[in-house]
Amino acid sequence: MSDNHHSDGWFDKPENVRKMLRVFYVICGLLVLVDFIVHRHVYHDWENIPAFYAIYGFVGCVVLVLIAKEMRKFLMRGEDYYDE
Known part of the structure; x- marks a missing residue:
């Protein structure tokens, strides 16, 4: 086989x-x-903006990626970190 x-x-x-x-x-x-x-039952006036939640989600994802790119600079270990 x-x-x-x-x-x-x-x-x-x-x-x-x-x-x-x-x-x-x-x-x-x-x-x-x-x-x-x-x-929708809104609590704040800005929630009345058309497609507010789609825009909010997109901006939130972009901000997360940008923050992660900056965090990578001080969190990343060397390629041979475990081989030392």
């Missing part, structure tokens, strides 16, 4: 990744559109 039964995963095919990205983009667009239809 041979152990050579290597099969590519579903995400290894670029066309499948493109399909999934399109699905995610459509879902994000639909969620932004639903934001204009569904009535």
Whole structure:
């Protein structure tokens, strides 16, 4: 019996990744559109800005990435840290 039964995963095919990205983009667009239809009970005036939560989430993710890049400078260990 041979152990050579290597099969590519579903995400290894670029066309499948493109399909999934399109699905995610459509879902994000639909969620932004639903934001204009569904009535929300807001506590602050800035929550009335169209697509506020989409913008808030995007800005939050960008800020997290930028903070992580700066933290990497003093948290990162050398490549041979455990070999010493």
